[in-house]
Amino acid sequence: MGVTVSQSVRIDCGTRLSIECVEALHQEMEQAVRDAQDIFLKADDVQYCDTAGLQLLLALVQTVQAAGLQISWQGVSDVVRDTSKLLGLTSALLLATD
Amino acid sequence: MSIDLSQFHQVFFEESFEGLDAMESELLNLSPDSVDAETVNTIFRAAHSIKGGAGTFGFVQISEFTHDVETLLDEIRSGQRALTQTHVDLFLQTVDCLRAMMTSLNDGDQPDMTRAGELKQQLKAILAGQQPVVSSASGADDGAASNGSGGGAGVDEAEQDESASPRGWKIRFVPALDILQTGNEPFRMFRELQGLTETPIEVLVNQSALPEFSALEPEQCYLSWTIRVYGEVAEADLRAVFEWVEDDCQIDYIPLGQESESDQEGDAVVATELQAAADSTDETANKAADEVANATAVEDTVVTDTAKAEPTVDACSVVAEVAAPTAASANSSANNSAAAKAKPSRGGDNSSIRVSIDKVDSLINMVGELVITQSMLGQLGQDFDLSRLARLQEGLAQLEQNTRELQESVMKIRMMPISFAFSRFPRLVRDLGTQLGKKVNLVMLGENTELDKTVMEKIGDPLVHLVRNSLDHGLETTEKRKAAGKPESGTITLNAFHQGGNIVIEVKDDGAGLNEDKILAKAKQRGLVPAEASLTSEEIHQLIFLPGFSTADQVSDISGRGVGMDVVRRNINELNGTIEVKSQRGTGSTFVIRLPLTLAILDGQLVKVCNQTYIFPLVSIVESIQLQKQKLNNISGSQPVMKLRDEYIPILRLDRVFNLRRAGDDFDDPMLVVVEGDNEKIGIVVDDLLGQQQVVIKSLEQNYQKVAGVSGATILGDGTVALIIDISGIGKKLEARTSTSGPDKAA
Amino acid sequence: MASILAVDDSASMRQMVAFTLKGAGFDVKEAADGVAALAEAKRRKYDLVLSDVNMPNMNGIELVKELRQLPDYKFVPVLMLTTESAGDVKMQGKQAGATGWIVKPFNPEQLLSTIKRVLG
Incomplete structure (x- = not known):
């Protein structure tokens, strides 16, 4: 659930950032996007992620940036980094230098 | 591994x-x-x-x-x-x-x-x-095959590629939208690609198809990739990675040395576009880039000629696989098929039984109860005094019940439905009927009746013989049946049921029945009965079980395999079973086999010889009589016999057979146990008859070695070991002795 | 460790598969046909289902269709154990929602390397 911190919202990716969770996460993120807030992504607990999960983050990153808002990571687990690298998404997900 | x-x-x-x-x-x-x-x-x-x-x-x-x-x-x-x-x-x-x-x-x-x-x-x-x-579907199938769905085309290319030995590959991978929903994961595929070579692969993502956030259906896959794999990797290995998805995704494999210029340009465009997509959100720019990317893809197709056509929907009529419950007919032994010419050897001794989980669970339950009883008794024994006698007796009664239940359950594990033995007969009857030109109905009843697996294996051959015999000799030809006013088709009925701790198997035919005159004449001719003897119907029927008896005018290759009813009877006797025949002239015959439910437990008669206890199978005992001592003395000699009513029976002294040393001179008050094995009666002299009880058979062969005249051993309640006498085996000992006509000394 | 449901009416194949997977540290449950497998799948969520195609009571294709109806099994990888001669069976399996297939005969090493493609 999004926890509002002043003008920003934090989205917790949980432990599994994968296809069976993306519908619910998508709805939560849509809310954040509609409210036009800065977004923090918390992904340090993620133990498993897949293409659907990372694709959703990618879509979020693009949308938020297009709206001129800030999006940044609040902790990224190794699994997220490794899988992003395999899928060629490291730079697109703003994980290149961290 | x-x-x-x-x-x-x-x-x-x-x-x-x-x-x-x-x-x-x-x-x-x-x-x-x-x-x-x-x-x-x-x-x-x-x-x-x-x-x-x-x-x-x-x-x-x-x-x-x-x-x-x-x-x-x-x-x-x-x-x-x-x-x-x-x-x-x-x-x-x-x-x-x-x-x-x-x-x-x-x-x-x-x-x-x-x-x-x-x-x-x-x-x-x-x-x-x-x-x-x-x-019509086959055409479409061919189309799909030539399309290279893991087929010949791929192999050709692989060969060609091997000769070319490329520096590596560029793979363009455009997944189907629903690829993720079937559990196929691009990141695992890329990881597998990386496993093919030591040089790191390059993965370039194309996100141009990713829709605006609110329009995103997050379970679909909008991304596509270009992957560069460096090193000498066979195309077949690459294709294997995408094997499961190649029919609904677009995948191109381009050798790195053979990239066209347009390819390189295309890549450049995609890369730029990637950057553009990351930095800007201009949708039209995205669209333009998208078009360029698509155009590139088309060019690739032309240049490399490895692109796939649209995945052809396999039009082959999908045969609905209607699941049918497998007929519960099954038997393991290969020797079942009488038609098979192969020598019927059994599949090794390490055969196993499949046991339902229920049976195992109930065993575990009982062992649990046994453990409780045991610990209760153990506690009771630690500080026992007479006031607790009632408790002790109660505990012992419980132990007895546990043991009995456990025994029954363990026996049940070995029990299998007789359908395992019956299952061969439909085929056998069909083949034989055709061969003999007889019309036969086979009726099988009581197929769920259970019996011990070992008994089942051993009863198979005798049953086959009986059924063959009924078909060959029992059932009349169609013409004769018509003439007799019977239905054209003969009926053979196999029936199995439990009766008083035994299993009874009947083989019944509605044929001509036993020809008593013919049987008696033959028996007299062969000297099996005295020429002047007059026998009852039942006595005549039993003659067919005598060794060397065959009444068939012409030995056919059906039942005339050199095996007579005597062998059938011997096989059944070996299982501690009996066989008898009931027959009515003109209406048919019924062979009735009685078998113990298991071979692991025997109903035994305990006898005493000198200071030893022996066990006779109860079924083999005809009678037991007191023997006067002087009569015993009279029956010495090289071939001792004794007249018992109308017949002379050979006499065997168990003490001499087993070389027992006796404290006194001779038997004080001997008993004669008359047993029957292999159709021969033998009188066995023993000191005393003890009780009758069920004994658990332990194999001598497995624990020691085979001993002639002994079928096994058991452990009695007091812990002593008693040998179980093999009646037909001991009869042979007798024969061996008389044939060498040596002194009356036991071997 | 990941859990796998192994479905095959042939006890020898099932035992071979289960033995291999257990040896590799997987948590394996066996089922002898589609009906038994479906019941087991409803009882507990497995990370992967390996299923033979030709089985009595409920065949592998029907099993995949049924599994995909269960919310827990919407995305769980399902691999069919099939034979080379059954080209159209692969497509039927895919259309029913299977992830992929393993071609019989296969040896334990091939089985394990294929499983890596859907687990981990």
Whole structure:
């Protein structure tokens, strides 16, 4: 659930950032996007992620940036980094230098 | 990781034998006039499983042979070929052949492939000869195949590529939208690609198709990739990675050395576009980039000619695989098929039993109760005084009950329905009936009656003999039946039921019945009964069990296999069972076999000889009589016999047979136990008759060695070991002694 | 460790598969046909289902269709154990929602390397 911190919202990716969770996460993120807030992504607990999960983050990153808002990571687990690298998404997900 | 597959061979053989039995019984149900789809499907499935298992466990002969069988079955199953009686007969022969092959393999021998070769030729002739009805779907199938769905095209390319030995590959991978929903994961595929080479692969993502956030359906895959794999990697290995998705995704494999300029440009565009997409959100720019990317893809197609056409929907009529419950007919032993020419050797001694979980669970339960009782008794024993006697007795009673229940449950594990032994008969009766030109109905009753697995294995051959005998000698020819006003088709009935701790198996025919005059005449002619004897009907019927008796005018190859009813009777006696025949002239005969439910426990008569206890099987005892001492003295000599009422019976002194030393001079008050084994009565002299009780048979062979005249041993309640006398074995000892006509000294 | 439901009516194949997978540290449950497998799948969520195609009661294709109806099994990888001769069976399996297939005969090493493609 999004926890509002002043003008920003934090989205917790949980432990599994994968296809069976993306519908619910998508709805939560849509809310954040509609409210036009800065977004923090918390992904340090993620133990498993897949293409659907990372694709959703990618879509979020693009949308938020297009709206001129800030999006940044609040902790990224190794699994997220490794899988992003395999899928060629490291730079697109703003994980290149961290 | 290396796994020894031979540990699964036994299970494979067992289930294959079951599969063959199922095939056989379903084939017998199959009629070319009205083909039942489920029946064909069951047969196909059995063949299919055998082929698959044989391939996996390294029995190439079996899997290759079964392949053609499967192909023909598949054509019939899918309606491409009409079933004929020739097919059914060929399949039945195939089953026999496979059974023989499996038996050889199970015994550790190489199978004889002559028969398989012949059958394979016949199968191939059928498959090659008359072309199967080509359904319109086949065309589409061909199209799909030439499309390179893991087929020939791919191999050609791989070969070509190997010669070219490229520096690496560029793979363009555009997944189907729903790829993620079937569990196929691009990141795992890329990881697998990385596993093919040591040089790091390059993965470039194309996100141009990613929709605006609110329009995103997050379970779809909008991304596509270009992957560069460096090093000498075979195209076949690349294709293997995408094997599961190649039909609905667009995948191009381009050797790195052979990239066209447009390719390079295309890449550049995609890369730029990637950057653009990351930095800007101009949708039109995205669209433009998208178009460029698409155009590039088209060019690739032209240049490399490896692009796939639209995935062809396989129009092959999808045969609904209606699942049919497998007929619960099955038996493992390969020696079942009387038709099989292979020598009927049993599949090793390490045979196993499949036990339902229920039975095992109930055992575990009982062991649990036993443990509770044991700990209760243990506690009681620690500080016992007489005031607790009642508790002790209660505990002991409980222990007795636990033990009995446990014994029953363990016995149940060995119990199998007799259908395992009956299942061979439909085929046997069909084949024999055809051979003899007789019409026969086979009726099988009580197929769920359970009996011990060992008894079941040993009763198979005698039963086969009885059924053959009924068909050959019992049932009349069709003409004779018509003349007698009977239905044209004879009926043979197999019936099994439990009766008082025994299992009873009846083999009944509605044929002519035993010809008493003929039997008696033959017996007199052979000197089996005195010429002047007059016998009752029952006594005449029993004559057929005498050794060397055969009344068939002409020994046919059906029952005249050098095996007479005497052998049947001996086999059954060996199982501690009995056989008798009831017959009515003109209406038929019934053979009645009585068998103990198990071979592990015996109803025994305990006898005392000197200071030893021996056990006689209760079923073998005819009578026991007091023997006057002087009479015993009179019956010494090289061939001691005694007149008992009307007959002379040979006499055996157990103390001499077993070289027992006795404290006194001789028997004080001897008893004569008259036993019958192998149709011979013998009188055995013992000191005393003790009680009768059920004893658990322990094998001497396994624990010591085989001893003539002894079938096993048991442990009595007081802990002493008692030998169980093998009546027919001890009779042979007697014969051996008299034939050498040595002194009356036991060996 | 990941859990796998192994479905095959052939006891020898099932045992071989289960033995291999257990040896590799997987948590394996066996089922002898589609009906038994479906019941087991409803009882507990497995990370992967390996299923033979030709089985009595409920065949592998029907099993995949049924599994895909269960919310827990919407995305769980399902691999069919099939034979080379059954080209159209692969497509039927895919259309029913299977992830992929393993071609019989296969040896334990091939099985494990294929499983890596869907687990981990």
